[in-house]
Amino acid sequence: MKLLVALLLAAAPLAAQSPHARLEGRVPAAAMAGIDSLIEQAAAESLPTEPLLQKALEGGAKGIPVDRLVNGVRHGLVQLRDARAIVSRATPTRVALDGDLAAVAAALARGLDPRLVERLLAAAPPPGEPPGPVLHAAADLVAHGFPADSAAALLRTAQQEGLRGPRLLDVAVAASHELQREGGRTPAQALARVRAMMPNVPVATPPHPRAVTRRAGPGS
Amino acid sequence: MTVLDPRLQEALDGERDPASLPDGLREAYTRLTGVAELLREPPAVSVADRVMAQIRREASVPVVSPAGAARRLARWFARPRAVTLRLRPAWTLALAAALAAVVLVPFREGVTPGAEEGIAQFVGHFPGARSVEVVGSFNDWRRGALALRDEDNDGIWHGAVVLPAGQHEYMFVVDGERWVADPLAGRYVDDGFGAGRQNALLIVRP
Numbered sequence: 484m485k486l487l488v489a490l491l492l493a494a495a496p497l498a499a500q501s502p503h504a505r506l507e508g509r510v511p512a513a514a515m516a517g518i519d520s521l522i523e524q525a526a527a528e529s530l531p532t533e534p535l536l537q538k539a540l541e542g543g544a545k546g547i548p549v550d551r552l553v554n555g556v557r558h559g560l561v562q563l564r565d566a567r568a569i570v571s572r573a574t575p576t577r578v579a580l581d582g583d584l585a586a587v588a589a590a591l592a593r594g595l596d597p598r599l600v601e602r603l604l605a606a607a608p609p610p611g612e613p614p615g616p617v618l619h620a621a622a623d624l625v626a627h628g629f630p631a632d633s634a635a636a637l638l639r640t641a642q643q644e645g646l647r648g649p650r651l652l653d654v655a656v657a658a659s660h661e662l663q664r665e666g667g668r669t670p671a672q673a674l675a676r677v678r679a680m681m682p683n684v685p686v687a688t689p690p691h692p693r694a695v696t697r698r699a700g701p702g703s
Numbered sequence: 704m705t706v707l708d709p710r711l712q713e714a715l716d717g718e719r720d721p722a723s724l725p726d727g728l729r730e731a732y733t734r735l736t737g738v739a740e741l742l743r744e745p746p747a748v749s750v751a752d753r754v755m756a757q758i759r760r761e762a763s764v765p766v767v768s769p770a771g772a773a774r775r776l777a778r779w780f781a782r783p784r785a786v787t788l789r790l791r792p793a794w795t796l797a798l799a800a801a802l803a804a805v806v807l808v809p810f811r812e813g814v815t816p817g818a819e820e821g822i823a824q825f826v827g828h829f830p831g832a833r834s835v836e837v838v839g840s841f842n843d844w845r846r847g848a849l850a851l852r853d854e855d856n857d858g859i860w861h862g863a864v865v866l867p868a869g870q871h872e873y874m875f876v877v878d879g880e881r882w883v884a885d886p887l888a889g890r891y892v893d894d895g896f897g898a899g900r901q902n903a904l905l906i907v908r909p
Contacts, residue, residue, distance in 0.1 A: 537840045544844040555896040649908040
């Protein structure tokens with residue numbers, strides 16, 4: 484109980500910090516006005532502001548020059564707009580959550596074709612299912628050389644087999660392992676092997692908790 | 704009850720010369736008078752003196768038996784003692800603050816992730832590096848928040864941390880100045896700053 488109270492007391496000021504306050508001292512002063520403006524635009528359009536704030540903090544930490552830093556944040560805002568447009572087209576009746584938009588923006592940043600993203604989102608996702616895992620699984624498959632259409636079809640089969648969330652990432656991992664097996668397999672052979680083992684694709688094992696530290700959160 | 708020979712009784716009473724007794728009675732006379740002499744003499748050392756001498760002897764003999772030492776130790780701990788406690792307020796407050804810190808600060812090792820958290824493990828091969836840290840969206844891209852370790856100096860730096868489930872972008876910072884995308888990440892994303900640089904992408908599973 485005491486621990487909970489202490490954590491709440493410590494977390495409250497951090498949560499209450501405005502984006503501007505979080506950026507002060509972390510990005511060049513010359514970039515502040517441009518970044519503030521972009522974050523305000525995102526808020527006015529009901530887009531998530533946290534990804535833009537993170538992009539600005541990243542640029543500041545990396546020492547990116549001011550013009551490129553502001554451009555990077557602007558690029559993030561454009562991706563969020565694109566993401567919302569895709570989500571709106573794919574699932575018009577569903578309210579897009581901030582996390583959904585961030586996941587779609589990340590998939591676009593990973594190079595996933597917007598049409599494929601839209602198709603994956605529209606392919607009857609279970610209600611309440613976050614789109615991140617299926618999009619990242621698709622991006623993983625494409626990054627390993629699988630054709631985009633084949634990747635989307637495999638993931639659709641996996642969903643029909645009842646695989647959800649992170650288990651879709653296991654499907655992509657299994658496909659890449661099959662592709663790399665000794666003797667060599669074509670992408671089509673690898674996908675056929677994974678399709679045959681569904682829904683029992685191997686599960687990734689997490690590291691042992693004994694070696695784990697708790698993250699140092701914002702402001703630490 | 705044994706009845707004394709009247710002649711022996713007379714000799715003991717001094718009414719007869721012991722030399723006139725027959726041999727058997729004379730021998731009995733000699734034993735009885737010897738015992739009487741012993742009873743007449745006071746003891747050389749009193750009972751109290753002997754008891755105290757025994758106590759002193761035991762006290763001076765070093766204890767060699769572990770069982771005896773354990774008993775003595777147990778008695779020492781069990782015996783009530785008067786203690787005088789003198790407090791300095793400053794030291795008392797410092798002690799209280801230290802105890803509060805121990806109670807309130809969570810252990811950083813061996814934690815278990817919550818329902819919406821997962822474990823992220825970082826490994827990098829950086830031979831000769833003096834330091835390697837992980838900087839990313841999970842710690843506001845703040846330096847110094849998550850340092851990797853290389854206890855055996857084999858150039859393999861590692862660390863694991865509990866993070867919220869979902870996607871996180873990150874980079875390794877080697878020796879405090881060199882930014883490196885995790886070569887083992889498997890997932891990468893353009894960092895958007897126009898130089899074609901990529902961040903490693905981490906997907907934490909709950």
